[in-house]
Amino acid sequence: MYLLGYDIGSSSIKAALVDAQTGEQLAVAQSPATEMEMLAVQSGWAEQHPETWWSNACLATQKLLQLTQIDPSRIKGIGIAYQMHGLVLVDENQEVLRPSIIWCDSRAVAIGDKAAEEIGREKCLQHLLNAPGNFTASKLKWVKDNEPDLYERIHKIMLPGDYIAMRLTGEIRTTASGLSEGILWDFQENTPAALVMDYYGFDENLLPELVDTFSLQGAVTTAAAKATGLSSGIPVNYRAGDQPNNALSLNVLAAGEVAATGGTSGVVYGVVDRPLYDPASRVNGFAHVNHTREAPRIGILLCINGAGIQYSWVKQHMAEQGLGYPEMEKLAAAIPPGADGLRILPFGNGAERMLENKAPGARINNLQFNRHHRAHFYRAALEGVAFSFVYGTGILQEMGLDLQVMRVGNDNLFQSGIFASTISNLLGSRIEVLETTGAIGAAKAAGVAVGIYSSIREAMTGNKLVTAYEPSKTKDSYQEAYQQWYSDLKMIL
Known part of the structure; x- marks a missing residue:
C-alpha cells in the first residue's frame, strides 16, 4: 500500500x-x-x-x-x-x-x-x-x-x-x-x-x-x-x-514544540494549548491540524515574506552563471560573520506582518566598492534572513514560547550551515534538521485518516536526524553583526 x-x-x-x-x-x-x-x-x-x-x-x-x-x-x-x-x-x-x-x-x-x-x-x-x-x-x-x-x-x-x-x-x-x-x-x-x-x-x-x-x-x-x-x-x-x-x-503537535522553515517565505511556528494572540498582530494564531474545541492546539506563526525569495534573487541576478547554492555556500563560508559590514534587509516581498504590515522594501547597507564582492553578498543575504528570524522570534519569546529546540526540514534555507548556525547562536537554541518534507508529511497524514496509523504522533515518528546545530561558546561576532543590522531596521520602522 x-x-x-x-x-x-x-x-x-x-x-x-x-x-x-x-x-x-x-x-x-x-x-x-x-x-x-x-x-x-x-x-x-x-x-x-x-x-x-x-x-x-x-x-x-x-x-x-x-x-x-x-x-x-x-x-x-x-x-x-x-x-x-x-x-x-x-x-x-x-x-x-x-x-x-x-x-x-x-x-x-x-x-x-x-x-x-x-x-x-x-x-x-x-x-x-x-x-x-x-x-x-x-x-x-x-x-x-x-x-x-x-x-x-x-x-x-x-x-x-x-x-x-x-x-x-x-x-x-x-x-x-x-x-x-x-x-x-x-x-x-x-x-x-x-x-x-x-x-x-x-x-x-x-x-x-x-x-x-x-x-x-x-x-x-x-x-x-x-x-x-x-x-x-x-x-x-x-x-x-x-x-x-x-x-x-x-x-x-504538542504545546511547547516549535518548527521552522525557510522557503520562499520564512516561518517559525510554535504550538500552544490555549487561545493566545499578539496585541499588535505581528504574529498570528491559527487552528493547528489537531485542534479541537475540547483540546485546543493553536499554532502561533511568525512569517517573514522576504526569505528564500531574497536569496533566490541574489542567485539569479548577482551570482555567476551556473553557480548553484552549494557553491554559493562555500564562497560565503570564507567570509567572516557580519560579512565585513555589508548588511541586507530582506523585506522586498510585500508587507511584513511582524513589522506591523509595513513594506519597507529590501535594503543593501554599507556597501564598499573596494572591499565587498559577490561572496560578501551571499553571506549578507543569508545573514539578513537569519537576523529577520531572530528579530521575529523575539516576539514569540515575549509571548512565552520556549525555543530551546527548533525542528526544521532538510529542503529549504536550513540546508545552509551559515543560515542555521547564525540563528542557533543568536537564539541559544538547538536546531534539529530532519529528513522530511511537507509532501511526505501530507502523505502520512492521509494514512492517519484511513486508519493505517493509530495516531498522528505514530505516523510522524521516525524522521531521520540529518544534523543538529548547537550554539557555540563564542557568539560575539554574531551579536555584533546582528546589532548593526537591527540598528538599520530601527531606522526604517
Whole structure:
C-alpha cells in the first residue's frame, strides 16, 4: 500500500509517494523545474493562475508514477498541503473567475486595518486571535469593492488546497483550520466567523462545506485520474496549510514544540494549548491540524515574506552563471560573520506582518566598492534572513514560547550551515534538521485518516536526524553583526 502527498507551493508543486507500512519515502517529484511565475500587475500585488498549480500537480504526479512504476490503484490515500492565505474564486461550473490573490499580496492591508478598528481590535483578537489584516477575508472584500461584477458571479471561495482538492474530487470543501488562516473562524463560537462575514457583507453561502482535517473529503474522479495518471476512486482525506502541515511533518503537535522553515517565505511556528494572540498582530494564531474545541492546539506563526525569495534573487541576478547554492555556500563560508559590514534587509516581498504590515522594501547597507564582492553578498543575504528570524522570534519569546529546540526540514534555507548556525547562536537554541518534507508529511497524514496509523504522533515518528546545530561558546561576532543590522531596521520602522 502507498500514500500520496502534495505540497502546493507558490514556487513549485511537489508530489511524494510513501510506503504505508514502513513510512519510507519512495520518491519525490517536482514541477516545474524552475519557479512558477508570480504576476505583479501593480506594486505590492502577487497573483498566480490556479490552473498553473493544477497542471503542475498533474505533471508532478505523472513524473512520480513514472519514477516508481507502481500500480496507482495501490494508493490508499491522498493528502494535500498548500500555500496559505490565498483566495480562489469559482463560479457554479467550478470555473476560476480570476487569478488567485496569493499570500504575499499586500493590496488589502488598509481594508483589514479599517475592519479591525470598526469591529473592535480587542474583539477581533478575542474571537479570531488576529486582526483581519491582509488575509483571505480582506482580499475578498477588495474583490467585492473593486470588481463588483465579477464578485456577483462567485459561487464559492476557496484556499489553494481546496482548489486542488476540487480538481481531484469535484467537491468544494474546506476545514476549520483553513478558515482560521483566512481569518474566517471564530474560536469562541467554534463556527465560521459571522462578525467578519457580516462586517464585510459576505453571504455565508460563499463558504465551502466544512470537513475535518483528517477525514474522507472526496475521491479522485475519472477526469482527474485521466489528467494525473492516478486511479479513480482514491480517497482524498487530509488537507492543511503548508505551515501547520510542516509542523505536523516535523512531529510538532504538542504545546511547547516549535518548527521552522525557510522557503520562499520564512516561518517559525510554535504550538500552544490555549487561545493566545499578539496585541499588535505581528504574529498570528491559527487552528493547528489537531485542534479541537475540547483540546485546543493553536499554532502561533511568525512569517517573514522576504526569505528564500531574497536569496533566490541574489542567485539569479548577482551570482555567476551556473553557480548553484552549494557553491554559493562555500564562497560565503570564507567570509567572516557580519560579512565585513555589508548588511541586507530582506523585506522586498510585500508587507511584513511582524513589522506591523509595513513594506519597507529590501535594503543593501554599507556597501564598499573596494572591499565587498559577490561572496560578501551571499553571506549578507543569508545573514539578513537569519537576523529577520531572530528579530521575529523575539516576539514569540515575549509571548512565552520556549525555543530551546527548533525542528526544521532538510529542503529549504536550513540546508545552509551559515543560515542555521547564525540563528542557533543568536537564539541559544538547538536546531534539529530532519529528513522530511511537507509532501511526505501530507502523505502520512492521509494514512492517519484511513486508519493505517493509530495516531498522528505514530505516523510522524521516525524522521531521520540529518544534523543538529548547537550554539557555540563564542557568539560575539554574531551579536555584533546582528546589532548593526537591527540598528538599520530601527531606522526604517
